Amino acid sequence: MVDASTRQKLFGTPETNFLNCSKGWKSWAFTLDHKRIGIMYLIGVTVALFLAGVFALVLRSHLFTFDSTMLSDDMYNQMFTLHGAVMVFSFIIPSIPAALGNIVLPMMLGAKDVAFPRMNLASFYLWIIGTGCLLLAILSGKGLDTGWTFYTPYSIDTNTGVIYATFGAFILGFSSIFTGLNFLVTVNTMRSKDQGWFKLPLFVWSLYATAIIQVLATPVLGITLLMLIAEKTLHIGIFDPKYGGDPVLFQHFFWFYSHPAVYIMILPAMGVISELISVYSQKRIFGYSFIAFSSVAIALLGFLVWGHHMFTSGQSLVVTLIFSAITFTVAIPSAVKVFNWLATLYKGSILLNTPMCYALSFIFLFGIGGLTGLFLGALSTDIHLHDTYFVVAHFHFVMVGGTLTALLGGVFHWWPKIWGRMYNDFLGRVGCFLVFSGFNLTFFPQFVMGSRGMPRRYASYDPEFQIFHQLSTVGAFVLGIGILLSFVVLVYAALRGPRCSSNPFRAASLEWQSSSPPDFHNFLQTPVLTDPYDFESQVYDEELDTYIPREFANPDKVAPRKEPVHH
Amino acid sequence: MAVADSHDTHDDHHDLYDHGEFIAHHFDSAEQQFDSGKLGIWLFLVTEVLFFSGLFVAYTLYRTNHPEVFEQAHVFLNKYLGGLNTIVLLFSSLTMALGVRAAQLGRNKNCSVYILITMVCATMFLGVKAVEYSHKWDMGILVRSAFNLTYTHPTPTTEIGKALHISDYLVYLCIVPALLLAGFLAASVISKLINKAMLAKFMVAMAITVSGYFLGVVVGVIFMSATDAETGSSHASVIAEQPLMLMASTQDEHDEGDHDEGDHDKAAADPNHEGDHADHEEHFGSHPADGGEASFDAHHPDPSTLSRDVGIFFSIYYCMTGLHAIHIIGGIIALAWLYWRSLLGHWRTDYFGPVDYVGLYWHLVDLIWIYLFPLLYLID
Ligand code: HEM
Numbered sequence: 001m002v003d004a005s006t007r008q009k010l011f012g013t014p015e016t017n018f019l020n021c022s023k024g025w026k027s028w029a030f031t032l033d034h035k036r037i038g039i040m041y042l043i044g045v046t047v048a049l050f051l052a053g054v055f056a057l058v059l060r061s062h063l064f065t066f067d068s069t070m071l072s073d074d075m076y077n078q079m080f081t082l083h084g085a086v087m088v089f090s091f092i093i094p095s096i097p098a099a100l101g102n103i104v105l106p107m108m109l110g111a112k113d114v115a116f117p118r119m120n121l122a123s124f125y126l127w128i129i130g131t132g133c134l135l136l137a138i139l140s141g142k143g144l145d146t147g148w149t150f151y152t153p154y155s156i157d158t159n160t161g162v163i164y165a166t167f168g169a170f171i172l173g174f175s176s177i178f179t180g181l182n183f184l185v186t187v188n189t190m191r192s193k194d195q196g197w198f199k200l201p202l203f204v205w206s207l208y209a210t211a212i213i214q215v216l217a218t219p220v221l222g223i224t225l226l227m228l229i230a231e232k233t234l235h236i237g238i239f240d241p242k243y244g245g246d247p248v249l250f251q252h253f254f255w256f257y258s259h260p261a262v263y264i265m266i267l268p269a270m271g272v273i274s275e276l277i278s279v280y281s282q283k284r285i286f287g288y289s290f291i292a293f294s295s296v297a298i299a300l301l302g303f304l305v306w307g308h309h310m311f312t313s314g315q316s317l318v319v320t321l322i323f324s325a326i327t328f329t330v331a332i333p334s335a336v337k338v339f340n341w342l343a344t345l346y347k348g349s350i351l352l353n354t355p356m357c358y359a360l361s362f363i364f365l366f367g368i369g370g371l372t373g374l375f376l377g378a379l380s381t382d383i384h385l386h387d388t389y390f391v392v393a394h395f396h397f398v399m400v401g402g403t404l405t406a407l408l409g410g411v412f413h414w415w416p417k418i419w420g421r422m423y424n425d426f427l428g429r430v431g432c433f434l435v436f437s438g439f440n441l442t443f444f445p446q447f448v449m450g451s452r453g454m455p456r457r458y459a460s461y462d463p464e465f466q467i468f469h470q471l472s473t474v475g476a477f478v479l480g481i482g483i484l485l486s487f488v489v490l491v492y493a494a495l496r497g498p499r500c501s502s503n504p505f506r507a508a509s510l511e512w513q514s515s516s517p518p519d520f521h522n523f524l525q526t527p528v529l530t531d532p533y534d535f536e537s538q539v540y541d542e543e544l545d546t547y548i549p550r551e552f553a554n555p556d557k558v559a560p561r562k563e564p565v566h567h
Numbered sequence: 568m569a570v571a572d573s574h575d576t577h578d579d580h581h582d583l584y585d586h587g588e589f590i591a592h593h594f595d596s597a598e599q600q601f602d603s604g605k606l607g608i609w610l611f612l613v614t615e616v617l618f619f620s621g622l623f624v625a626y627t628l629y630r631t632n633h634p635e636v637f638e639q640a641h642v643f644l645n646k647y648l649g650g651l652n653t654i655v656l657l658f659s660s661l662t663m664a665l666g667v668r669a670a671q672l673g674r675n676k677n678c679s680v681y682i683l684i685t686m687v688c689a690t691m692f693l694g695v696k697a698v699e700y701s702h703k704w705d706m707g708i709l710v711r712s713a714f715n716l717t718y719t720h721p722t723p724t725t726e727i728g729k730a731l732h733i734s735d736y737l738v739y740l741c742i743v744p745a746l747l748l749a750g751f752l753a754a755s756v757i758s759k760l761i762n763k764a765m766l767a768k769f770m771v772a773m774a775i776t777v778s779g780y781f782l783g784v785v786v787g788v789i790f791m792s793a794t795d796a797e798t799g800s801s802h803a804s805v806i807a808e809q810p811l812m813l814m815a816s817t818q819d820e821h822d823e824g825d826h827d828e829g830d831h832d833k834a835a836a837d838p839n840h841e842g843d844h845a846d847h848e849e850h851f852g853s854h855p856a857d858g859g860e861a862s863f864d865a866h867h868p869d870p871s872t873l874s875r876d877v878g879i880f881f882s883i884y885y886c887m888t889g890l891h892a893i894h895i896i897g898g899i900i901a902l903a904w905l906y907w908r909s910l911l912g913h914w915r916t917d918y919f920g921p922v923d924y925v926g927l928y929w930h931l932v933d934l935i936w937i938y939l940f941p942l943l944y945l946i947d
């Protein structure tokens with residue numbers, strides 16, 4: 001136990017914190033503080049999300065009628081390419097690790113910062129440069145019409161800005177490697193004393209697994225894109241069939257990165273969900289080690305299945321069969337997680353606030369996304385479904401229904417910690433409802449039309465598909481409004497929301513032992529190492545109106561639990 | 568209990584740990600910092616290996632699919648020059664290791680000397696490479712689309728080229744190092760004048776480093792002419808008076824009707840390629856007179872008998888060695904930084920991390936060459 005004034009200092013509202021400890025734009029632009037870098041990343045990926053989101057709404061508007069002339073065919077191609085490229089490379093890959101992970105990971109370890117703060121800042125600037133290069137493809141007036149996959153030989157022959165875009169993706173790759181390398185080292189060497197691997201929150205495990213993929217897969221994308229640039233400028237004849245090259249080799253290289261990359265997108269999301277489900281059920285996570293190891297299993301198995309994107313590209317039958325079989329095994333660790341989350345919910349005392357609503361949406365949407373992946377991994381069905389809207393729906397269920405949903409849930413969860421202010425929970429839940437229903441309205445019809453043969457990446461279509469496209473377009477706008485509403489709720493909360501305490505929801509991982517907002521050095525004292533899923537370790541302190549570790553509490557002034565109040 | 572006894576000092580949390588001079592604020596101890604750096608550099612090396620792996624995979628695939636192309640192509644690489652460079656790099660690894668050892672013992676002076684030798688080896692490597700590259704460009708041995716083997720050499724047009732009987736390309740490749748050399752010398756004089764002895768010393772060392780490049784060029788040219796007769800990389804072989812248009816005379820399964828035209832355009836557009844083939848009439852440098860006869864043996868294949876895909880071998884060759892050269896240049900920059908810090912006397916028995924890390928990187932760059940050399944030069 002410590003005395004009251006110390007308690008006040010540690011867990012009360014701090015006068016100086018990482019947000020106000022230094023001022024001026026330089027204190028942000030040159031900061032080495034992981035929290036500030038995380039916030040800048042968050043702003044960056046939000047801009048990317050809105051930009052690519054606008055492209056998506058333009059696409060959906062065009063598709064409202066089957067004979068639409070809103071966009072020329074060329075414009076349509078450019079629009080979906082930029083939508084996909086910006087969403088994948090600039091938004092979704094950095095989103096959870098570089099923004100949320102950056103803020104939370106060192107604190108979860110009780111550390112002051114990541115192992116290499118300068119590299120962390122460099123990662124952010126590389127992100128800016130890389131995204132700038134991607135956008136240069138539009139700004140230069142050349143556009144980009146290859147699809148986000150840059151398949152050869154078309155990408156070699158087209159005169160659009162492939163070089164800008166691939167160079168941008170190359171730079172973004174290094175940004176991602178920097179984050180991953182930093183996290184791997186941080187988790188290995190910066191854990192607090194006695195914090196063994198099995199005392200780590202599952203979010204840390206998932207970021208670790210993600211970082212393994214970032215470090216192992218991204219360099220291959222880098223060299224592939226460099227070779228593509230060399231092919232385009234010098235015609236080296238490695239990918240270009242005109243000069244004796246092999247265009248399918250490009251596909252192999254590309255998917256060797258890009259399939260693992262889909263796990264770069266989903267693993268951090270799964271980590272967020274493990275935290276949310278457990279905190280808002282106030283129940284120890286079910287099957288900790290299964291969840292932890294399934295992250296690593298996914299990361300490793302994910303390297304062996306890239307060929308499932310190429311079932312129709314002319315692989316040998318044997319190879320195709322093997323890839324199909326391994327694809328099925330990857331679904332197992334994913335399912336392990338889902339069942340563990342469900343088991344955690346069972347008999348938990350569930351708080352249905354905004355983050356939890358997002359977490360539940362995630363389980364539902366990811367379930368559909370993952371299961372439809374199995375349809376695609378099965379050879380006979382994939383021959384029919386490949387390159388149809390079914391694939392589009394599948395990956396949007398996992399990437400938007402999965403990752404975006406988890407990102408929003410995580411942002412709401414840690415928002416009070418970051419800003420020391422509470423969001424409006426009612427409006428937050430309305431936003432979540434709009435996101436969830438708008439999302440389903442957008443993408444569920446795409447499963448239907450895909451299975452009926454509507455091909456992807458076409459600017460016009462048979463009239464029979466029009467009704468599905470119209471549902472989808474309406475849904476996209478609902479989804480857009482939902483995201484916009486959440487954005488407004490969050491920004492308002494950060495600026496004007498009511499003050500909140502250090503640990504309003506009785507979470508037990510170490511970051512909640514800092515004040516809200518945290519100090520520049522994260523913790524004013526060495527945090528007490530607690531089991532991240534033992535919520536009994538946190539008791540309610542009446543004077544401070546917050547949960548604090550039992551060790552700090554005044555035994556006379558605590559209650560085990562306070563009834564949560566909705567704002 | 569784990570609550571630290573530092574509660575009352577927390578306003579002053581910068582002093583929470585008594586940090587040594589070079590320990591960043593977020594580390595608890597020198598040991599933690601060193602371990603982090605070490606793990607970080609190892610992971611970085613992993614990414615480097617994977618970065619090269621794409622090219623190694625491409626190499627393996629093309630070699631298994633077209634072994635004959637690789638057999639035809641490798642004769643154009645001069646294995647003596649390749650071998651020389653291998654020895655130079657191996658030696659530099661040794662001096663690097665000695666430098667690390669010196670840093671670990673806190674012997675800054677020794678460390679700086681070893682690092683300087685390492686840097687000189689690095690630039691020497693690049694100098695030899697420049698001789699090889701320029702020689703190939705002269706003969707039209709370029710990437711696939713521009714590949715146009717002629718065995719003839721354009722007459723040098725630059726004054727230096729004419730005077731020294733060396734290829735124009737080699738002259739061009741010496742421009743930047745020459746400017747650097749002049750710059751470093753000037754900088755050292757200026758530093759001396761304004762009484763910055765340490766800086767002057769550094770600039771002199773940089774000038775010595777850059778001189779290594781010219782040493783490499785000289786040794787490379789000598790080696791090249793001494794081994795002329797033995798390898799197909801010779802420029803001595805004369806097989807025809809007029810330049811041979813390889814592309815036009817060979818056909819294989821990849822041929823498509825329109826590609827010749829495309830090739831030609833590409834070749835003309837290539838800045839390294841002097842569109843004007845009429846230049847190729849004369850040879851320069853001294854060379855054995857028997858070269859003409861030798862031109863039809865295995866070392867001097869007639870271009871018209873070569874597979875068109877020999878160009879792909881050279882695409883891979885340029886990608887691999889070019890990427891490797893970029894890594895050498897990056898290494899030189901890192902070594903220069905270490906040299907500067909050695910002058911400042913930064914290394915102590917409990918602080919030598921940076922030398923260790925750059926050393927590991929240098930060994931990897933070396934190791935990659937150890938793989939490239941047999942894979943590219945020693946095919947048989
Ligand atoms: C549960 C395990 C999963 C399985 C079995 C699976 C399977 C597949 C298969 C077989 C395809 C190829 C379909 C085709 O082109 O014909 C595919 C496409 C795709 N999947 Fe998944 N997937 C899974 C999870 C995920 C996750 C978690 C993500 C991302 C977060 C994802 C993102 C994608 C994307 C982006 C594509 C399409 C790429 C393109 O062609 O543009 N998948 N998936």
Ligand SMILES: [Cu+2]
Nearest residue numbers: 259262308309
């Ligand atoms: Cu995949």
